[in-house]
Amino acid sequence: SGKMLSNISNVLRACAQKNGAAVVMSARTYADFTTQATFEIKKCDLFKLDEAPATQVVMTRDEGLQYYRTMQTMRRMELKADQLYKQKIIRGFCHLYDGQEACAVGIEAAINLTDHLITAYRAHGYTYTRGGTFNMQIVLLRGGIAKGKGGSMHMYCKNFYGGNGIVGAQVPLGAGVALACKYQENNQLCVCLYGDGAANQGQIFETYNMAALWKLPVIFICENNRYGMGTSVERAAASTDYYKRGEFIPGLRVDGMDVLCVREATRFAADHCRSGKGPILMELQTYRYHGHSMSDPGVSYRTREEIQEVRSKSDPISMLKDRMLSNNMASVEELKEIDVEVRKEIEDAAQFATTDPEPPLEELCNHIFSNNPPVEVRGTNPWSKLKSVS
Amino acid sequence: QNAVSALRRREFHRSVTVRDALNQAMDEELERDERVFLMGEEVAQYDGAYKVSRGLWKKYGDKRVIDTPISEMGFAGIAVGAAMAGLRPICEFMTFNFSMQAIDQVINSAAKTYYMSAGLQPVPIVFRGPNGASAGVAAQHSQCFAAWYAHCPGLKVVSPWNSEDAKGLLKSAIRDDNPVVFLENELMYGVPFEMSEESQSKDFTIPIGKAKIERQGNHVTVVSHSRYVGHCLDAAAVLAKEGIECEVINLRTIRPMDVESIETSVMKTNHLVTVEGGWPQFGVGAEICARIMEGEWHVSSQTSCSTQRLQSVQNPMQKFKFCMCLREVPD
Numbered sequence: 001s002g003k004m005l006s007n008i009s010n011v012l013r014a015c016a017q018k019n020g021a022a023v024v025m026s027a028r029t030y031a032d033f034t035t036q037a038t039f040e041i042k043k044c045d046l047f048k049l050d051e052a053p054a055t056q057v058v059m060t061r062d063e064g065l066q067y068y069r070t071m072q073t074m075r076r077m078e079l080k081a082d083q084l085y086k087q088k089i090i091r092g093f094c095h096l097y098d099g100q101e102a103c104a105v106g107i108e109a110a111i112n113l114t115d116h117l118i119t120a121y122r123a124h125g126y127t128y129t130r131g132g133t134f135n136m137q138i139v140l141l142r143g144g145i146a147k148g149k150g151g152s153m154h155m156y157c158k159n160f161y162g163g164n165g166i167v168g169a170q171v172p173l174g175a176g177v178a179l180a181c182k183y184q185e186n187n188q189l190c191v192c193l194y195g196d197g198a199a200n201q202g203q204i205f206e207t208y209n210m211a212a213l214w215k216l217p218v219i220f221i222c223e224n225n226r227y228g229m230g231t232s233v234e235r236a237a238a239s240t241d242y243y244k245r246g247e248f249i250p251g252l253r254v255d256g257m258d259v260l261c262v263r264e265a266t267r268f269a270a271d272h273c274r275s276g277k278g279p280i281l282m283e284l285q286t287y288r289y290h291g292h293s294m295s296d297p298g299v300s301y302r303t304r305e306e307i308q309e310v311r312s313k314s315d316p317i318s319m320l321k322d323r324m325l326s327n328n329m330a331s332v333e334e335l336k337e338i339d340v341e342v343r344k345e346i347e348d349a350a351q352f353a354t355t356d357p358e359p360p361l362e363e364l365c366n367h368i369f370s371n372n373p374p375v376e377v378r379g380t381n382p383w384s385k386l387k388s389v390s
Numbered sequence: 391q392n393a394v395s396a397l398r399r400r401e402f403h404r405s406v407t408v409r410d411a412l413n414q415a416m417d418e419e420l421e422r423d424e425r426v427f428l429m430g431e432e433v434a435q436y437d438g439a440y441k442v443s444r445g446l447w448k449k450y451g452d453k454r455v456i457d458t459p460i461s462e463m464g465f466a467g468i469a470v471g472a473a474m475a476g477l478r479p480i481c482e483f484m485t486f487n488f489s490m491q492a493i494d495q496v497i498n499s500a501a502k503t504y505y506m507s508a509g510l511q512p513v514p515i516v517f518r519g520p521n522g523a524s525a526g527v528a529a530q531h532s533q534c535f536a537a538w539y540a541h542c543p544g545l546k547v548v549s550p551w552n553s554e555d556a557k558g559l560l561k562s563a564i565r566d567d568n569p570v571v572f573l574e575n576e577l578m579y580g581v582p583f584e585m586s587e588e589s590q591s592k593d594f595t596i597p598i599g600k601a602k603i604e605r606q607g608n609h610v611t612v613v614s615h616s617r618y619v620g621h622c623l624d625a626a627a628v629l630a631k632e633g634i635e636c637e638v639i640n641l642r643t644i645r646p647m648d649v650e651s652i653e654t655s656v657m658k659t660n661h662l663v664t665v666e667g668g669w670p671q672f673g674v675g676a677e678i679c680a681r682i683m684e685g686e687w688h689v690s691s692q693t694s695c696s697t698q699r700l701q702s703v704q705n706p707m708q709k710f711k712f713c714m715c716l717r718e719v720p721d
Contacts, residue, residue: 116475150506161474161511166498172464173499176471183427183453183477190475206464213459367505368543370512370567375646377543382684390509 036060037327041261047244047251047281053268057260061329064320067109067259068330069338071101071317074125076346078290081124081152085294089354092151093165096290097125102316103223103284104129106262107191110270116181118161118174119193121153122223122288126193130160149367168194168201171220175207178218178279189217189273191266197228199242208246208279215278219269220246222283223256229292230301243283256284257314287314362387403586409579411553412442415560416480418592420450423478426564429456429469430482430519439484440520440579466492466517470499473515473569480564483519486535486573493538500569501544516563518572521549522616522667523702525577534668534702536615539571540645540677546598547644549573551619553583555642558596566598573644575617575667601648603655607635610661613652613678615641618665644674649681656682662697675699 038058046052078098084090097104104125111117119126132155154163161177164170174192181188194204199222211218222242226233233240243251250272254265262284269280287310291298298307324330365377365388377386406414419426432439434447434457447455458465462483469481483489489496500513522534540547546568550556556574563570588594604619605626614622619640626636637655641647656662662682664675679697 118471149508154506156507156510161471162503162507164499166494169467169494169499172467172495173471173474175464176468176473177475178471179468180472180475180477183472203461203463203467206459206461207468209459210461210464210468214456367507367509369546370504370509370514372568 032328033061033330034328037323037329039260039323041258041264042255044255044261044265045243045253047241047246047253048248049250049252051268053252053254053261053264055264057264059260059323059329061324063109064324064329065334065338067105068317068320068324068335069342070105070129071259071320072339072342073346074098074101074104074128075317076342077128078124080346080350082290082294084350084354090152093121094152094294095122095292096294097122097288099289099310099315100223100225100256100286101125102259102262102319103221103256103286106256106259107221107266109259109263110266111189111191113159114186115188115270116159116161116174116177116190117193118164118170118177118190120164120167120170120195120198122195123153123155123163126160127155127157127163130157132157132160149363168198168203170194171198171201171204172207174220175211175216175218175279178211178216179214181217182215187274189219189270191219191221193221193223195228196222196224196226196233196240196242197231197236199224199245200237205245208249208281211279212246212248215276217273217276218279219266219273220249220279220281222281223286224283225286225288227288227292227301230296232301241283243281246279246281249279249281251281251283253283253285256286257310257316257319259316259320366390403584404590405582406553406557406585407580407582408550408553408556408574409440409442409444411557411583411585412560412574412579413444413446415557415564416443416446417449419561419564420446420454422592423564425476425478426480427454427456427472427477428480428482429458429465431458431460431484433457433482438482440576442574442579443482462488462491463495466495467499469515469517470495470513470569473500473513474503474511478514478564480516480518483517485524485531485576486519486521487531487533489517489519489535496539496545496569496571497542501542503544504568505544512567513569514567516560516566516570516572518560518563519574520576520579521573522575523577534573534666535571536573536644536666537668537673537677539573540647540674542645544569545645546570547573548598548642549615549644550642551578551616551640552581553585554589555596555602555640557585557589558594559598559642562595562598565595570598573616578617581620596642599643599646599648601642601651602640603637603651604640605636605638607637607659609635609659610637610663611639611652611655611659612636612663612665613639613641613675614665615644615674616667618667622665641674647677647681649678649685652678652682653685660696663700664697665700667702670699670701673699673701675701 036058038056041055043055044053075098078096085094108129153165156162171192171194174190178190224242228236243253252265255261265282269282272280365386368388370390372390374389377388379386433443434455437444466481469479472479503511503513523532539545548559550559563572612622622638626638664678666674
């Protein structure tokens with residue numbers, strides 16, 4: 001009957017338009033949709049854990065719409081970044097996140113904005129979920145003046161510590177943020193992300209040791225997208241069970257393409273940290289559609305078939321969409337409307353960023369020191385002096 | 391009346407070793423600001439590998455004085471992360487030789503972040519520890535890192551000589567909102583110096599970026615930092631007997647360097663000798679010479695200036711024997 005109603009409404013709407021009447025008609029009132037539904041999600045693999053995240057989870061219609069919109073925004077943002085990069089409007093490094101949206105959205109759904117998060121260079125998704133508007137982001141990607149001289153890899157906002165270029169270096173930093181949380185007794189925690197490539201860095205093991213020793217409230221998350229640049233996990237790691245690599249730290253392996261799995265696992269992990277038990281490790285099994293960066297086509301070390309298979313069978317946005325539609329939580333039109341809105345917002349942001357003027361030379365040397373009187377900075381020769389303001 | 395006031399002044403002067411001056415600085419800053427904490431190998435229960443943090447763990451406990459495992463890269467990164475999240479860590483390297491294991495965190499995570507974030511993310515951290523030559527500790531434990539760290543924008547690099555320097559500069563470094571590399575010298579730890587009453591106050595700080603003229607003179611400018619300032623003053627005393635008056639400048643800060651003080655002095659003396667413990671190539675002395683040659687002085691002065699660098703022998707061991715080298719400087 002729902003379908004019939006929408007058919008009738010479409011016809012009526014078409015007629016109304018033909019007759020020049022501006023009529024707003026909605027065949028389905030929101031009361032027709034299910035407000036929430038229970039979903040069965042994949043079990044997590046456990047390491048040194050007696051309990052597990054829930055496998056029967058509830059998602060409300062509002063939550064679903066919000067996750068959908070956020071993931072779709074991230075997807076469109078990355079595709080727009082791809083386009084702008086090819087037009088040479090964005091320069092430098094650009095590491096795209098499309099395919100991995102469920103990770104960023106699922107994690108943020110389970111923590112608070114007062115918690116902290118740090119990741120490596122594939123950071124556009126997290127910059128957005130942590131509160132960076134995509135206006136700001138696209139401007140930053142372009143190297144605009146708004147906030148930041150680091151471009152794609154170095155975007156910051158409150159309780160989001162970047163955006164870090166040195167592989168693995170963000171992991172001790174994240175544990176340090178967690179130390180500050182424990183020191184200040186504010187019941188906050190730090191989510192500290194790294195990839196399957198970084199997982200072999202020595203400093204990460206040093207960090208595991210100190211985090212466990214001092215019971216720091218840090219959730220270590222390995223986003224395993226199967227490839228560290230062009231090297232598959234089998235060629236890089238003697239053990240690809242990244243969730244076990246913390247040895248004395250309990251671990252979870254999670255389906256990173258399912259936003260609800262990620263959300264539940266993160267909830268579980270957050271509870272673990274906040275109860276004073278110390279760190280916990282999560283491995284999110286995910287996938288990136290683009291190559292490592294914009295200079296990598298991404299097909300020399302993996303097949304197009306593999307990429308296509310993931311897209312058709314495990315795409316996070318499609319998975320969520322199917323769930324919502326089959327449980328009568330939203331209509332096709334409604335989701336399409338969201339798509340259209342998102343597309344327009346991203347277009348506008350790109351337009352704004354493209355026309356935003358480049359920063360003037362005076363900006364070049366600012367922000368070298370914090371809370372410092374202005375200093376002179378030597379330019380490219382002894383007679384050229386630039387000014388640096390804090 | 392002068393004698394009486396001099397006597398009164400003398401009463402308040404105390405002989406304090408560099409070690410105790412550093413200890414006082416940290417004690418006072420730990421007390422003053424609860425965000426300040428110390429972490430490093432053996433800083434707590436061992437009282438510090440060189441006893442610089444003696445008594446601090448007993449007074450402030452596990453939360454404020456933290457023993458770390460032997461994981462420089464890891465704990466330096468943790469210290470930087472803590473600084474980003476609102477604390478004010480003092481990260482000790484047992485010697486700066488071991489800081490090489492963590493140098494990525496010092497440069498890429500600490501020094502560059504404020505700039506990359508366009509002012510959103512300050513990193514108020516102090517990295518401190520003994521630097522440079524010690525007594526016969528061989529090549530791997532004797533390197534001077536002044537030039538390495540001073541090369542990088544975003545860092546402040548400080549190198550105290552005496553107790554007053556040590557205390558005043560360490561307090562300034564801790565109160566500074568930027569990453570500061572604080573280069574001590576192990577051989578100076580046990581050396582006592584008279585400290586004025588003013589320098590014994592809890593609010594005594596020495597500004598970072600300002601050199602000090604330790605000895606006035608008209609014939610030759612001698613610029614140095616850390617332990618070698620003492621050697622320069624000794625040499626100056628010997629030369630004074632021969633009628634050569636050295637102006638000895640204690641740099642105190644390597645970056646940002648107080649080139650103006652050196653220039654002013656060289657305009658007076660027309661002779662410059664730099665003295666340091668590091669290797670000569672691409673070193674602190676090399677930078678001073680380059681800046682003087684390029685600078686105001688060179689343009690305005692009509693006379694020529696001779697410059698010489700004195701530094702450690704260019705072999706891995708960095709043994710430095712200051713043997714009246716000033717004698718060999720041509721007129």
